[in-house]
Amino acid sequence: MAEPLLSVTDVVHAYGGVQAVNGCTFEVPEGVICGLIGPNGAGKTTLVDVVAGALHLQRGSVRYAGADVGGWPPDRLARAGLIRTFQLSREFRQLTVLENLLVAATGRIDESLVGALFRRRQIAVAERALVKEARGLLEIFGLDALRNDPAETLSGGQKRLLELARAVMAHPRLLLLDEPMAGINPALMGLLEAHIRRLNSEGITFLMVEHNLGVVDRMCEPVVVMAEGKALAVGSMADHRASDAVVTAYLGRGRPA
């Protein structure tokens, strides 16, 4: 059997004395939309930060695309195709919407000082191709009319879309989404859902932290349930609803999830 795209094994991360992630183990096979759910404080965002290299891996191991990536800095992981979004949108505020996408295309255009001075023609050619690709994405996400506006002027929902469009522009192999649906109206939620499904069918693997269980139910398989820093269970939402442990820890009793 092929090695999973991402394997998290016994990962530990503590802030001072607080064990946010405490021996978490699960796998994400290539090609899935994997959900990551759990109560607040379960360690989901900390885990995403550790996998993306933003937080130090204190113990355990993270394997991605066949390599032991524990301790890799975030920029190296990004260049290897592991891209993440943030729980709160973090656009490059004073760059235009289009530039936010262009910046994400690391490795596909010469970003050196020498290039800026002496390879301007090659850069112009590469840039033309990138702009074409970026505008295609902006068109899909309904942001093309805003392409020349500073990203800070977008609305909250538009920033969410920009966040996803920018991540796609990076040509990810594995995309970590940290609560992509947070604070989003139902119509936009449906749109984001459709985008994520389409991108998944185009070959991107997702690991998605999400509190909206309806969305997780519709989109994610498998679903990892985290509680108290550990992966409590891995399976489909149907499995989880039948599991006493998961229901007690997160889903709650007495009402349909």
Next chain:
Amino acid sequence: MPHDLNYYLATLAVYFLIYCVLTLGLNITFGMAGIFDFSYITFMAIGAYFAGVAVLPPSNVPGLQWILGLNLGFPIDLLIGALAAGVFGLLIGLVAIRRIRSDYLAMVLVAVWTITWSVTSTTIGLFNGQQGLIGVPQPFEAQLGVNPNDYVFVFIPIAAAALAILFAIAYCVERSPFGRALRATREDQDVAAAFGKRTVRLRLTAMVIGCVYAGVAGALTIEFLSAMSPNAWAIIETVIIFSALIVGGRGNVFGAVLGALLVRILIIEGTGLLPTLPDHPELIGATRNILIGLLVIVVLYFRPQGVIPERRRRYFESRKPAADPSSEVTKGG
């Protein structure tokens, strides 16, 4: 025009050209990469001193001492000054930028100025201490044999040529993917790293470019004035260059030039024309600083991005949508 006025205006032109080099360099370090380099003037001084000791002969008079003394000529001295400033900036950056971020970095860089300034002014054997370097020969002075009062006209093309090259480089950087990556790290280093940017390397490069610009400005200064002493690079000078850039518009090469014009020529030279009051010798300097402060406040209040803000670039689009009627319609809708 009377010769005195010509001479005065020509001297102003040289000061302006040199100041543009300073603001253009800081525009890359601070305007584009967002590094609060509060030691900026230090690198101007390093460039000046090293260019000076590259031109001067070895010191042999007691009480008048400096290192090196290479007896070299222009433009090698300028390159040595720029290189020294760049290397010093790289060493500082390797320690500071790799380990410290934003606000603390600014504090550390203030400390860099303090230490460098104290060491330079108290160590006679380095660059002649508090008195500084004097009598540095001017470029082509000996070869041309011009009247000292006319020398400024020789120097204008030298300074203009240096500025032209550095302006062109700054212009290319601003419009390049490199510049875009710098601006992205300025906006958010974590996110830039999350998209694969080597943020430390980018910031370090921006810091060193700024230092090289400052070094060139320093070398030009000592070549023109024949002297450089610690009085010329008090910490306030860094603040004034920051003010010029903020007023003119950070992140924009034309903003940097405009800032140099407004602050260096209009305010600093303008206040220099005020009459001196016999009992208040400090008045001109104080007026100068108050006016700079007021200008910064006014600009930040009414035009926080500066008079010429950072360019919002359109990529491969016509500048004039009015020429195309269809885009005119979308513009309205």
